Structure formats: C-alpha cells, structure tokens
Amino acid sequence: MKVKVNDFSLDKTLSSGQTFGWKKVGDSWVSFFDRPIKVTQKTDSSLEFSGSTENMVKDMLGLNDDIERIKSEINKDEFIDQAINYSLGLRIVKDGLWASTLGFILSIQSNIPLITRRIRLMSEYYGEKKDISGIELSQFPKYDRIYERGYDSLKQFKLGFRTKFVFSAARYFYSHEINEGMDLEEIKKHLLSIDGVGPKVLDCITLYGLHELSSFPMDVWIQRTIAKYYYKIIGNAKSYKNKNKIMRDYFGQYSGYAQLFMFNYSRMNNSTGSI
DNA sequence: CTTCAGGGACCGG
DNA sequence: CCGGTCCCTGAA
Numbered sequence: 001m002k003v004k005v006n007d008f009s010l011d012k013t014l015s016s017g018q019t020f021g022w023k024k025v026g027d028s029w030v031s032f033f034d035r036p037i038k039v040t041q042k043t044d045s046s047l048e049f050s051g052s053t054e055n056m057v058k059d060m061l062g063l064n065d066d067i068e069r070i071k072s073e074i075n076k077d078e079f080i081d082q083a084i085n086y087s088l089g090l091r092i093v094k095d096g097l098w099a100s101t102l103g104f105i106l107s108i109q110s111n112i113p114l115i116t117r118r119i120r121l122m123s124e125y126y127g128e129k130k131d132i133s134g135i136e137l138s139q140f141p142k143y144d145r146i147y148e149r150g151y152d153s154l155k156q157f158k159l160g161f162r163t164k165f166v167f168s169a170a171r172y173f174y175s176h177e178i179n180e181g182m183d184l185e186e187i188k189k190h191l192l193s194i195d196g197v198g199p200k201v202l203d204c205i206t207l208y209g210l211h212e213l214s215s216f217p218m219d220v221w222i223q224r225t226i227a228k229y230y231y232k233i234i235g236n237a238k239s240y241k242n243k244n245k246i247m248r249d250y251f252g253q254y255s256g257y258a259q260l261f262m263f264n265y266s267r268m269n270n271s272t273g274s275i
Numbered sequence: 276c277t278t279c280a281g282g283g284a285c286c287g288g
Numbered sequence: 289c290c291g292g293t294c295c296c297t298g299a300a
Contacts, residue, residue: 017282108283114297115282160295165284198284219282238289263282 003047003054007067009089010041016264017112018208019093020103020119021140031060032123032137033099036130051132062091062211065257070213074251074258079229083258083265090264092256093208097180098143098173100209101191104201105165121157122146146170165196180210199240207256216248216255221266 014022014029022031028040037051039061049057058064071084095103106115119141126146127139146154147170154163172194178187184206191197191205203217218226218240226234226247233250237243251258 104282107281109281109295110283110297111281158296160297161284161293162295196284200283204282217282220280221282267282 001049001054003049003058004045005047005063006045007089008063008091010039010047012089013061013091013093016090016260018260019095020106020116021095021099023120025135030132030135030137032127032130032139033096036132036137038132060094062093065091067091070254070257074254076250080258080261083261086268087261087264090260092211092213092260094211095209097178097187097205097209099140100205101169101197102141102166104204105169105196106159106162107204108162108165108196108201118157118159143170143173147174162196168195169197184212207259213254213256214248216244216251216259218244219263221263222259225262225266
C-alpha cells in the first residue's frame with residue numbers, strides 16, 4: 001500500500017535516536033513491535049508499507065502531525081530556525097509506552113549505536129521470530145518475557161547498572177495496568193515509580209512513546225545547547241524541573257519538536273553519536 | 276596499557 | 289542543590 005507524504009524522511013526519522021525498534025534492510029525499514037511492519041520510501045513524496053493500516057503507520061511515524069504549523073509555532077529565534085532547517089523531514093515517532101521505556105532506560109549513559117545493538121540482541125533472545133518476505137525479524141523484547149525469564153537471563157546482555165533498571169521496569173509493567181488511555185499525570189506517576197526512570201527518561205517516554213508533543217527532554221546535549229544559546233531566558237535556573245518549565249513555556253505546545261531539532265542539530269558535529 | 280565520556284538515576288549530605 | 293557512584297563499551 002502507498003501513502004503520500006511531504007517534508008518527511010524515513011531514514012532521518014528512524015535513525016535519529018528517538019526509536020530503537022526499527023532496522024534497515026536494503027532500502028526498507030522493518031519493525032516488529034506487535035506485528036511485523038515494512039516501510040519503504042520510494043520518493044520524497046511517496047511511502048510504501050505493508051503489515052499494518054495506513055493510519056497506524058502514519059501514527060507511528062508522526063505523519064499525522066501538522067508539521068508546517070508546528071514549525072511555524074516553534075520558530076521563535078534564529079538558532080531554532082537553523083535547527084529546523086537542518087532537520088528537514090524529521091518527525092517525532094510514537095513507539096508506545098513499553099518500547100520507549102525500555103529504549104530510554106537503555107539509553108542512560110550510552111550512545112545510539114550501543115542502544116540499538118542492545119535492543120537487537122535482546123530481541124533475538126526474547127522475541128518471537130518471523131520470516132517476512134525473506135527477511136527474518138525478531139520481535140521487540142516484551143516485558144512479560146523479560147520478567148518471566150528472570151533477572152539472571154538479563155545479565156548476558158551486559159547492561160551494567162541498567163540491568164536492575166530494565167528488570168524493575170519489566171516487573172512493574174508485568175504487575176501493573178498501564179495504558180495510553182489513562183490520564184497523563186497518572187501514567188507519569190506510574191513511570192516515575194520505576195527504578196531507573198527519572199525526569200529525563202520520563203520526558204523521552206512521554207514524547208517518543210506517547211507522542212506528547214509538549215514534552216521537552218533535556219539530555220546533556222540539550223543542556224549544553226540551552227546554556228549556550230538560551231542563557232538569557234534560563235537565567236539562574238539550575239534544576240531540571242525549572243529549566244524544563246522555562247523552555248516549554250518558551251516553545252509552547254510543540255516543544256518536543258524544538259527539542260528533537262535541537263538534538264539533531266547539536267549532534268551534527270559530534271562523532272561519538274554518529275550513526 | 277590507561278583514561279575518559281556516553282541522550283542519567285539514585286543516594287547521602 | 290551538589291557530588292560521588294553505579295556498569296559496560298568504544299574511542300583516544
């Protein structure tokens with residue numbers, strides 16, 4: 001099936017470090033969260049997909065966002081204007097609660113290639129395997145499998161201090177009902193009670209997992225960037241919470257896109273974060 | 276060989 | 289609010 005797109009780059013979107021559940025095979029990208037999906041960008045304005053409905057695929061890839069309006073709303077200054085122009089085609093994904101929780105716990109003190117590899121190895125061990133038109137896919141590791149196979153099984157992935165975080169998250173999802181239909185504040189409360197989910201990881205989960213576009217995760221790169229270019233509005237605010245509020249008030253309801261563009265832009269000159 | 280930083284969280288003071 | 293510590297990997 002085909003879908004028309006504009007201002008969209010599948011490569012940029014899926015390799016930008018916001019999602020770790022997609023793999024590039026040839027010219028296509030494949031994922032296996034709940035079901036196997038294959039997406040190929042044919043031209044700048046056309047996408048081909050299989051394995052899911054059009055609306056589901058568009059939802060996962062941020063294609064239902066009014067990108068033109070978003071860009072115009074967050075374009076508050078010259079710096080963000082540069083970041084926007086540098087990030088043409090980049091969208092915010094929607095990975096769902098569990099996938100983003102696992103991904104961003106694994107992202108703690110790590111770089112993108114390392115996170116991607118951890119997810120791949122875990123998928124091969126925990127995930128169901130399926131053969132889709134010649135491509136063998138392993139399912140994204142599910143929390144119930146992780147929990148049931150136990151803590152010791154996790155050690156083989158050498159996650160360091162993240163091992164207990166991952167297990168804590170798996171156990172929490174296993175024994176609590178959390179879903180996207182719940183009130184956002186209630187979801188946040190659940191997530192924060194997981195050992196390994198702090199303010200930054202929480203913001204990543206709401207932004208890239210739930211597609212809550214007003215979230216503004218602040219990693220070390222964003223913190224350096226705002227210290228350099230936004231010191232005037234940051235003032236003497238120091239805590240994560242205070243700086244976060246200032247930036248969200250500044251960029252508004254689509255702050256998340258400002259964050260992604262800034263991250264993408266700041267990562268440009270960084271070798272360790274390269275793909 | 277050693278050193279150091281990588282999309283932080285947690286704990287103690 | 290601040291500083292130390294946590295585990296592992298890859299680059300220098």
